[in-house]
Amino acid sequence: MKAVVFYGPKNMRVEERPLPRLGDYEVLIRVKAASICGTDLHIFSGDLEVKTPIILGHDFSGVVENTGKDVTRFQKDERVIAHMVRYCGECLFCRQGRHNLCLKSAFMGFEVDGAFAEYVIAPARDVIPIPAEVSFEEAAITEPLVMALRVMDFAQPTIGETMAIFGQGPIGLVQTQIAKLAGIRVIAIDPLKERLKLAQGFGADHVLDPYKTDVVDTILKLTDGIGVDCAVEASGSQEAIDLASEVIRSGGKVLFVGAGRGLRGPIIQHRERVFVEVLVDPWKYPLALKLLAEKQVDVRSLVTHEIGLDEIVDLFKGLSEGRLKAVKVVVKP
Ligand SMILES: [Zn+2]
Ligand SMILES: [Zn+2]
Numbered sequence: 001m002k003a004v005v006f007y008g009p010k011n012m013r014v015e016e017r018p019l020p021r022l023g024d025y026e027v028l029i030r031v032k033a034a035s036i037c038g039t040d041l042h043i044f045s046g047d048l049e050v051k052t053p054i055i056l057g058h059d060f061s062g063v064v065e066n067t068g069k070d071v072t073r074f075q076k077d078e079r080v081i082a083h084m085v086r087y088c089g090e091c092l093f094c095r096q097g098r099h100n101l102c103l104k105s106a107f108m109g110f111e112v113d114g115a116f117a118e119y120v121i122a123p124a125r126d127v128i129p130i131p132a133e134v135s136f137e138e139a140a141i142t143e144p145l146v147m148a149l150r151v152m153d154f155a156q157p158t159i160g161e162t163m164a165i166f167g168q169g170p171i172g173l174v175q176t177q178i179a180k181l182a183g184i185r186v187i188a189i190d191p192l193k194e195r196l197k198l199a200q201g202f203g204a205d206h207v208l209d210p211y212k213t214d215v216v217d218t219i220l221k222l223t224d225g226i227g228v229d230c231a232v233e234a235s236g237s238q239e240a241i242d243l244a245s246e247v248i249r250s251g252g253k254v255l256f257v258g259a260g261r262g263l264r265g266p267i268i269q270h271r272e273r274v275f276v277e278v279l280v281d282p283w284k285y286p287l288a289l290k291l292l293a294e295k296q297v298d299v300r301s302l303v304t305h306e307i308g309l310d311e312i313v314d315l316f317k318g319l320s321e322g323r324l325k326a327v328k329v330v331v332k333p
Helices: 040-047 143-155 170-180 191-203 215-222 240-246 284-291 309-320
Strands: 002-008 009-015 027-037 060-067 079-082 119-122 128-129 162-164 185-189 206-208 227-232 248-256 274-277 302-308 328-331
Touching: 002 128, 002 309, 009 309, 027 309, 040 309, 060 119, 119 284, 128 284, 143 170, 143 227, 143 248, 143 284, 162 170, 162 240, 170 185, 185 215, 185 240, 191 206, 191 215, 215 240, 227 240, 227 302, 302 309, 309 328
Parallel strands: 162 185, 162 227, 185 206, 227 248, 248 274, 302 328
Antiparallel strands: 002 009, 027 060, 027 119, 027 328, 060 079, 079 128
């Protein structure tokens, strides 16, 4: 099969690889669409370390090609995705149902081969059928929804509260939509005009360019001098982490979603602020797919590029060097 193999920072190649070997409880999936995540770009540029060599790609959709002998739940050609968390099922956290914290966890595209390939393998228990109303392209952009839903678990905002969302990339833009679905007032922050425009289209109540406005000042004005109830940091920049921690009210919450190298937490201020590092939750994928099927969330409008496997290396270079601008890129093997 054709696969894009990552060997180390800036070193990724399209190669011919043998088909992954199918275990008794596993499903072989023919990839129809996979999306590039901000995290993949961090890995490519060397900001985040992964086990190498590895096939990246952790958000994808496809059809069942073959199943191991003990798999009864899936048929050939069934439309599916697989969540990205491989877990042991036996450790303390797994027994508590917190599989994303598994002591032996291995994430797709981080420790086990991912979906920038013609085929990918996943344990049957991690494979989820795609509703008929959801296209392969949409189903390949499930993880941002999963993250946004996980954020809501921790933020627990109530109707009328205000959420500031730093970064309006795919995760921030989906977070904006989910927050609006929940009746939350949204202040969306991003330096890129096109992204703020998308945020506005998704219902953001206020949009701010951090290079043109004083974010702290403006947010305080918008919240009667008190600060927002919660802030989501989805940009992965240190400035945004510091600002997000600054603009929340006393007792407010900051949810960290953005990734990057050497990011530091906020300075202690004794204001009973709550800080949470949010991690992908495998049990949110079915709800994410349901919201897509019901057209409650729009991920289609995020897609700015559709490419083949052969174009992926050039695209990663272009994005990491800043020559190319994209919101979401969908790869079709
Ligand atoms: Zn991701
Ligand atoms: Zn475990």
